[in-house]
Amino acid sequence: MKNTIFExxxxxxxxPLTEKGVDYDSFGKLIDWQLAQGIDAIVVAxxxxxxxxxxxxxxxxxxxxxxKRVANKVPVIAGTGSNDTAYAIExxxxxxxxxxxxxxxVTPYYNKATQNxxxxxxxxxxxxxxxxxxLYNVPSRTGCNLLPKSIAALAEHPMxxxxxxxxxxxxxxxxxxxxxxxxxxxxxxxxxxxxxxxxLGGKGVISVLSNIMPKETSEMCKKFFAGDVAGAAKxxxxxxxxxxxxxxxxxxxxxxxACAAMGFGENYLRLPLTPMEEAHAQVLYGLMREQKLI
Numbered sequence: 001m002k003n004t005i006f007e008x009x010x011x012x013x014x015x016p017l018t019e020k021g022v023d024y025d026s027f028g029k030l031i032d033w034q035l036a037q038g039i040d041a042i043v044v045a046x047x048x049x050x051x052x053x054x055x056x057x058x059x060x061x062x063x064x065x066x067x068k069r070v071a072n073k074v075p076v077i078a079g080t081g082s083n084d085t086a087y088a089i090e091x092x093x094x095x096x097x098x099x100x101x102x103x104x105x106v107t108p109y110y111n112k113a114t115q116n117x118x119x120x121x122x123x124x125x126x127x128x129x130x131x132x133x134x135l136y137n138v139p140s141r142t143g144c145n146l147l148p149k150s151i152a153a154l155a156e157h158p159m160x161x162x163x164x165x166x167x168x169x170x171x172x173x174x175x176x177x178x179x180x181x182x183x184x185x186x187x188x189x190x191x192x193x194x195x196x197x198x199x200l201g202g203k204g205v206i207s208v209l210s211n212i213m214p215k216e217t218s219e220m221c222k223k224f225f226a227g228d229v230a231g232a233a234k235x236x237x238x239x240x241x242x243x244x245x246x247x248x249x250x251x252x253x254x255x256x257x258a259c260a261a262m263g264f265g266e267n268y269l270r271l272p273l274t275p276m277e278e279a280h281a282q283v284l285y286g287l288m289r290e291q292k293l294i
Contacts, residue, residue: 002161004185005102005132006075007203007225009217010041011210012048014252015062016265022058024065026265030211031069033264037214040221042070043206046079046104047141048252053270060094067099077134077206081106085121089128096130104134104164104206109142115150126159133159138166138189148176155183164189164206170196177201191217191243195236198224208251209243212258212293242291245284249276257281261294 011034016026034042044066045051045059054062063078070076078100080091085108092103105125107118126133135154139145145167154160163180165173166189177186177200188197188205198204198221210217216235224232246254253269257276260267267275276284288294 002158002183002185003132004203005077005134005162006041008040008221009204009210009214010043010075010077010187010206011039011214011217012043012046012206012208013066014211014256014259014264015045015049015051015054016259017050017268017270018266019268022054022062023265027062027065028069030259030264031066034210034214035070035073038218039074039210039214040204040218041075041077041101042066043077043079043104046136046206047106047138048208048211048255049079050252050270050273051079053273059091060098063095063100064098075101077102077104079104079106079136080125081108081136083108083111085124088121088125092125092129092133100131102132102134102162103129104136106136106138107142107144107146109144112143115147118144118146119150119153122154122160123157126154126157129159131159132161133157134162134164134187135160135184136164136166136189138164140166140168145172148172148179151176151184152179155180161185162187162203165197166190168193173197174200191246192236192240194220195224195229195233198232199229208246208255209239211255212262212288213239213242213291242284242287245280245287248280248283254280254284258284258288258293261285261288 016023078095082088220235
């Protein structure tokens, strides 16, 4: 059995941006609020953090800033994956030296590696990592599906300890859990599948929803862990309309709009992403008002 980095909700945190660069004032304010609300972990510079369009210097600075701001209050996991394994190794080395508690490694996108290539790539990164590695399977974005047998093979590596599963394929996740047992911690990568994955032995969620509802997302997991499965399921059901609104356009477009409405920076994204369409935004804001978020 490997050490679990966190249980509950880890926020896949946005990176507030302006035309001039990273808005660290808003980023610090958001981090402080997340901590005050009782979030269980923070995942920085991932998909939701627009890691793919941060410059190399920005990517590193955002990781270092988050580590310092969190100040060991909760674990920090940094997105350091890439479709270029050499670059992922460089970023992973940096993040580990910067003091993160773990690194999140997305499957290589665009290249569409074979399963053998995925195993070799992840193993090469894990070989140099000094902090635990989270595999990140999100085939809808990468065009590449990390299969259960490959995950089981990678779970034998001492530095590969966790999996963020965002395939949406519950049957595949069941197979992964069956093959891996306690050799890897599984986290939901989809906010609409938190309770199903917890029921398979999952440790929590790496969440977009928790950018705007950190306390509630964490509480949903806590209820499940305490044995209140019905209460946890009710929260999953109750938040489903808001979750759906947060994914009605590609992430992080809606959550950037939501965070801006709550005072956490501008509603600014880097191309090729563009601000949320007004009709979708009004639905999102209406649901946020129902939850008294704005």
